[in-house]
Amino acid sequence: GAVVSQHPSWVICKSGTSVKIECRSLDFQATTMFWYRQFPKQSLMLMATSNEGSKATYEQGVEKDKFLINHASLTLSTLTVTSAHPEDSSFYICSARDKGEGTNEQFFGPGTRLTVL
Amino acid sequence: AQSVAQPEDQVNVAEGNPLTVKCTYSVSGNPYLFWYVQYPNRGLQFLLKYITGDNLVKGSYGFEAEFNKSQTSFHLKKPSALVSDSALYFCAVRDYNYQLIWGAGTKLIIKP
Numbered sequence: 343g344a345v346v347s348q349h350p351s352w353v354i355c356k357s358g359t360s361v362k363i364e365c366r367s368l369d370f371q372a373t374t375m376f377w378y379r380q381f382p383k384q385s386l387m388l389m390a391t392s393n394e395g396s397k398a399t400y401e402q403g404v405e406k407d408k409f410l411i412n413h414a415s416l417t418l419s420t421l422t423v424t425s426a427h428p429e430d431s432s433f434y435i436c437s438a439r440d441k442g443e444g445t446n447e448q449f450f451g452p453g454t455r456l457t458v459l
Numbered sequence: 460a461q462s463v464a465q466p467e468d469q470v471n472v473a474e475g476n477p478l479t480v481k482c483t484y485s486v487s488g489n490p491y492l493f494w495y496v497q498y499p500n501r502g503l504q505f506l507l508k509y510i511t512g513d514n515l516v517k518g519s520y521g522f523e524a525e526f527n528k529s530q531t532s533f534h535l536k537k538p539s540a541l542v543s544d545s546a547l548y549f550c551a552v553r554d555y556n557y558q559l560i561w562g563a564g565t566k567l568i569i570k571p
Contacts, residue, residue, distance in 0.1 A: 348502075374557065385549060385561045386503075435502055439557055448559060450495070452502035 345369055346438050348451035355426055356459055363421045363454045365436030372438035375419040376448065377411060380433040392419045416441070426458045461486045461554050465562035472540045472569050480535040480565045482550030491553040492533045494524055497564075498546045506548075509533060520544070540569045 345368040355361050365375055373394050378386040390411050392398040398411035408430075410422040419438075423430055433455050437448040462485045472478045484490055491510055495503040507518025514526045524535045535548060550562040 376558065383564075383566075385563045388558060391556070391558065433500075437503075437559075447493075447505070447508065448557075449505070450503040453500070455500065 344440060344447075344449045346372075346436065346449045346451040348434075348436055348454050350454060351452060352455040352457075354457045354459065357427050358425055360422055360424045361426055361456060363423075363434055363436075363456075365419045365421070365438065365451055367417045367438040367440075367449070370438075370449075371416040371441045372419075373416065373441045374439040375413060376437045376439075377409075377419075377421050378435045378437070380435060380453075382433075386435060389421075423456065426456070428458045431456055431458045461552055461560050463550050463552050463560050463562040465548075465550055465565045467565050468563075469566045469568065472567070474542050474569050474571050475539050478537050478540045478544070478567065478569070480548050480550075480567060482533045482535065482562055483531050484533060484550075484552050485531060486552055486554075488555075490533075492524075492526065493551045493553070493559065494518065494522070494533075494535050495549045495551065496520075496546045497549065503549065506535070542569045542571055545569045 347366045349364045375392045377389045380386050389404045390398045390400045392411045392413040394413045400406045413419040435453045437450045464483045493508045494506040497503050507516050509516050509526045517523045522537050547564050549564050551559040
């Protein structure tokens, strides 16, 4: 149980295009999902917290107009990188908090490698 | 402010030897502590957590961690390292918003 999937697992796009990344909780309901960004050999950086049915809360320094987050259902959140540029190339990881699990542990997706040319 | 420190960027251990990956924390109140492992180009995998109870927590793949309140530490340990344990290990503490505060990560290299 407690499986989180991400799609796609990797994507290569041209500069200026937009890319959508999906995060799904497969066997549980997630009222909250988190989006992280990870640069090579570095720790995870929290970008935003996404609550189902409400606007995402962005961390300081993260452009909300560039990184659009939608959490339309209890099992799906999407991150859209708009007008992507090479500096947006990174590993994006989502996690989901199980609504019903006692300790509200986060479960992580496998990550999406974005490369912007 | 809550924080997590992993003082070692890299730990090298010979296969079969015991390993320790260090983690110290600073929190207000009771800490919820986690260890995750990340293999190259992969997401994070949960290893173990401490919420309450016994100070020695057993987790996946033969790993365990010892919670030490007086030293504010939560070191990850394994009695006998395997080459396949080579990966990036992250310690984290959960804050009141259920967000995870992450350590910088420690690269563990197990040499045959």
